[in-house]
Amino acid sequence: MKVLVTGANGFMGRNVAVRLGEVGHTVLAISRDTDAQSWLNAVREAELVVHLAGVNRPADVAEFETGNVGLTRQLCTMLAEAGNPAPIIYSSSIQADRDQPYGNSKVAAEAVLLTHGEASSAPIAIFRLPNVFGKWARPNYNSAVATFCHRVARGETIEIHDPSATLRLVYVDDVVEVFLRLIEQGVSTGYHEVTPAYQTTVGELAEIIRSFPESRGTLTTPRVGTGLTRALYSTYLSYLPVDLFDYRVPIHADLRGRFVEMLKTSDSGQFSYFTAGPGITRGDHYHHSKVEKFLVISGRAHFGFRDLQSGQRHEIVVEGHEGRIVETIPGWTHNITNIGDNELIVMLWANEIFDRARPDTVAMKV
Structure with missing residues (x-):
């Protein structure tokens, strides 16, 4: 299948594109640097769209409208003009239920997609994702997990203002597997969830991540085989500098x-x-x-x-x-x-x- 992936150079986009290629799909990668003709060609060829592109930390609040709503409207218009009713998987956010600029822009983008789906008979699957973490996320940006892993891996301190603050997390590999399963079984219109979702606190998150480098000295590994700790350990290792890929034991x-x-x-x-x-x-x-x-x-x-x-x-x-x-x-x-x-x-x-x-x-x- 030819799958158009918007935001293909972003954190989730890279993970999605790699897995799609592994299972035999052709990825039509779209990023902010893609020219108009490439956009048009991809829209015409796409048999399915994974819409990941968007804005979450703009310099100007107005960019929420252009980067989330405007881009989504552009995508739907191009699909409609090409007569392409390709199914669409959209990564929205749990902040869509909050009355603030980012959340409002995500709700508006969802509405654009659902309207397009009704008009074109294209199935629209919407995922209101919580905090997504995993390899290739940018540290010091919008992921506490990425920031903590990056800093702890380099022996740097991490700042925690409220250790009791709650976090709801999903691992990027789990997100991608749910997307793949939906692609294989057929996209259905509606709101979908990714499982498992992990409920934790900022303090607990930091404690788990700090335990990883300590295990090299004690030789005692945390329980990294299942659940949140497994996913965090894999993520932490992906942030290690190359000179820390190895270590000595007595x-x-x-x-x-x-x-x-x-x-x-x-x-x-x-x-x-x-x-x-x-x-x-x-x-x-x-x-x-x-x-x-x-x-x-x-x-x-x-x-x-x-x-x-x-x-x-x-x-x-x-x-x-x-x-x-x-x-x-x-x-x-x-x-x-x-x-x-x-x-x-x-x-x-x-x-x-x-x-x-x-x-x-x-x-x-x-």
């Missing part, structure tokens, strides 16, 4: 080899790796509750086990190319020996973070 080395902790979690343990030279044995201890998973990345390893109660023994030999996990069992002392000719490299997950005060690691030979 390496603990002795005659046996190296041990490196990579990542810790608040409630699901930690990830590490260790090395061992030929003939070196590591371990020779048991745990009461702690459990571990070992993955041999490179080399040849012998795992030895002995049950503390029955004395039963068990052994496993693993090659690095096998993709084979070996688990430790509570109440069984265990060790791992490099029985190959080269360095042994083993990845390790433990279900709890190592606590020197309560290590649950008792030395005993297998």
